[in-house]
Amino acid sequence: xxxxECVEFLADYLDGALPADQMGVFQQHMDRCPQCVEYIRTxxxxxxxxxxxxxxxxxxxxxxxxxxxxxVEAILATLKRNE
Amino acid sequence: MESxxxxxxxxxxxxxxxxxxxxxIQSGDEAAFAQVVRLYGGRMLAVARRFLQHEQDAQDxxxxxxxxxxxxxxxxxxxxxxxxxxxxxxxxxxxxxxRTRKRKPERAIEDLLPKFRKDGHRxxxxxxxAITFDTAVRDREIRELVRRSIxxxxxxxxxxxxxxxxxxHSTEETAELMGLTAGAVKTRLHRARLALRTLLDPQMRGVxx
Numbered sequence: 250x251x252x253x254e255c256v257e258f259l260a261d262y263l264d265g266a267l268p269a270d271q272m273g274v275f276q277q278h279m280d281r282c283p284q285c286v287e288y289i290r291t292x293x294x295x296x297x298x299x300x301x302x303x304x305x306x307x308x309x310x311x312x313x314x315x316x317x318x319x320x321v322e323a324i325l326a327t328l329k330r331n332e
Numbered sequence: 333m334e335s336x337x338x339x340x341x342x343x344x345x346x347x348x349x350x351x352x353x354x355x356x357i358q359s360g361d362e363a364a365f366a367q368v369v370r371l372y373g374g375r376m377l378a379v380a381r382r383f384l385q386h387e388q389d390a391q392d393x394x395x396x397x398x399x400x401x402x403x404x405x406x407x408x409x410x411x412x413x414x415x416x417x418x419x420x421x422x423x424x425x426x427x428x429x430x431r432t433r434k435r436k437p438e439r440a441i442e443d444l445l446p447k448f449r450k451d452g453h454r455x456x457x458x459x460x461x462a463i464t465f466d467t468a469v470r471d472r473e474i475r476e477l478v479r480r481s482i483x484x485x486x487x488x489x490x491x492x493x494x495x496x497x498x499x500x501h502s503t504e505e506t507a508e509l510m511g512l513t514a515g516a517v518k519t520r521l522h523r524a525r526l527a528l529r530t531l532l533d534p535q536m537r538g539v540x541x
Contacts, residue, residue, distance in 0.1 A: 251448075253446075260525075285458075290460075295525060295532050298474075300498060303382065315370065316370075321373065325362075325365075325366055331402075
């Protein structure tokens with residue numbers, strides 16, 4: 250297996266969905282390619298960072314506590330028009 | 333890789349008697365609905381912004397979401413938390429808004445995928461990241477980098493990543509929401525993740541740009 254194939258199969262590998270024969274080949278490549286090992290580690294880290302920073306309840310910098318009062322009024326006015 | 337369960341919108345809010353609030357709204361109490369708008373609107377707007385990026389679109393989606401919630405409040409029976417129910421509604425409203433928006437030119441995903449030589453080996457060496465996960469999540473600049481990088485992804489890839497990795501929808505749910513096959517969702521998610529890694533790499537390695 251070459252590095253570009255490793256990247257192609259990465260998603261299935263992480264999902265545990267690689268067929269057994271492909272898994273063996275994948276693992277052999279990982280055993281001798283520190284670059285791919287590091288790439289996979291940073292790929293997983295990217296996912297974790299996205300989840301940790303942008304997941305609801307965690308993104309405190311971007312979460313407005315309150316919405317502008319004008320927007321509240323616009324929403325309530327819309328509801329009144331549609332009653 | 334498992335996604336975290338979507339966090340409720342009211343994680344840091346004081347305890348609210350949701351059942352009483354919903355009952356008031358269902359009996360036509362306008363003040364109760366205004367209270368819901370003020371209590372949950374902020375976090376719902378943040379969710380809308382994540383999908384839509386353009387502020388007016390996000391506010392429009394928020395209005396649509398509350399209108400939808402108001403119209404269907406009689407169908408809310410307390411099976412889920414009110415915040416979870418509203419969260420789902422605003423995600424749907426944001427996706428609807430995306431479908432009606434004019435698409436603007438954006439970067440090709442191929443520009444952000446890893447490059448390989450003809451012999452199958454990497455064109456650029458992979459280096460370890462100098463910044464650890466724990467440091468990254470506490471660093472304001474890195475948090476902003478992550479949000480900015482997700483926003484830079486081409487839209488159809490960004491939305492899949494938001495729905496799968498951030499919102500925690502399954503492949504099948506995401507496929508249904510986006511009108512795609514499960515296979516297309518998996519491919520787009522993988523490419524979105526590869527692209528996100530590419531965008532984060534320089535700063536996470538500690539390379540001066």
